[in-house]
Amino acid sequence: MIRNRTRVLSLSALALTGALALSACGGGGGDNATAELGTEENPVQLGVVGASEAYWTTYEDAVEAEGISLDIVDFTEYSQPNPALSEGELDINQFQHIQYLADYNVASDDTLQVIGATVIYPLGLYSTKHDSLEQIPDGGQVIVPNDTVNQARGLLVLQAAGLITLQDGGNAASNLEDVIEEESKVTVSALDAAAIPNSLPDVDGAIINNDFLNNAGLTGEDVLFEDDPADPASFPYINIFATTEENADNEVLAQMVEIYQSNEDVQAGVQESAGGTAVFVDTTVEELQTSLVDTEEAIRSAGQ
Known part of the structure; x- marks a missing residue:
């Protein structure tokens, strides 16, 4: 497969800061930061953990078919994509559930937002x-x-x-x-x-x-x-797309979420990667964000 507009970056923890700085001309910042997001001059920077999974190639192709230029940035540890998003080196990430994001926001005094659901996995x-x-x-x-x-x-x-x-x-x-x-x-x-x-x-x-x-x-x-993913107590474990407050209403990012949620080939790939355990979630952004806020409040209360 020829990829003439996107690239997949694999970053280790030690090389993270320097490597991301070199890619600052992408969607996360740099000279082209004022260009429209998702163009060849300013591709969306999407952070994931495990970009080697085949469904990310399927997703990338589906996104580009809609005219959105995309760079997938692959991280080796869960601890990396949220700081990179907060620092403006990413535009969006997809690797975590609501509970994980809430814990990060509270611990880091951050305000990352939920803009869409993907799946919930039983643990x-x-x-x-x-x-x-x-x-x-x-x-x-x-x-x-x-x-x-x-x-x-x-x-x-x-x-x-x-x-x-x-x-x-x-x-x-x-x-x-x-x-x-x-x-x-x-x-x-x-x-x-x-x-x-x-x-x-x-x-x-x-x-x-x-x-x-x-x-x-x-x-x-x-x-x-x-x-049990069907247990209401499992709602905070719904996996999500996250971005910054500034980008929470970005139409290009919302379109990327919709592609993930609606593309049958992407969903089939996700299910195959999950060994048949993925449960796709149909819920509103408002419900997801409410769960994030409630979970953050519970974490703060527990720490008092």
Whole structure:
């Protein structure tokens, strides 16, 4: 496939600042920042985690077919795309759910906004050693992601599965220190979400984000236990497109969201990448933004 208008950038954490500065002539800033967004002179800078997934190529082609010039910027860690968006090096990102964005906004005193929903993924417990929860032994080793939001959600999954007990029943801010060891069947440690698939053979089970199921050679059918996307309590885990307050009403970005939500080839690719676990969400931006504000308020209250 010839790409004559877009490029995919893969940035490591160490090279992030310098590499983005070099690309400042794109949509995020630089000499062409005043040009209309989405033109060849000022392509939209979209930050994602895992641009190697085939559906991003499909999406890129669909966006360009509508006359929007797009650069996909691939990040290696969840911690990178929001600061890049805040600093003006991106115009939009798509890698996180509402809960993650709320946590970032509160921790960073930022005001990033939701402009559209994508999917909600159940978060699941997987194992290559055991075929059922019952086979996980007392004292078994289980890994959860080490980022704040996914760690809390992963711990709640383990508690619902009957493998651990959390202080006060657990909540969206739970961490490893909240695990009551004497009341838990397994011991839990944390690792970067992207590194967990490679460590799965060494432990009895792991909470694996859907972004990395393919890396582990797994599909949704391999899950031992997962939370329920249909539960109203899962609403903050809807994945989203995010941008800055200044760009929240940008028509080009809104069109990009609509393409993602309506293109059947893109949706098929997302579903394939997710191992059949993705649940596409049809909800308004207003509902999403209300959930973001409510979640931010809950986080602030919990920290007081």
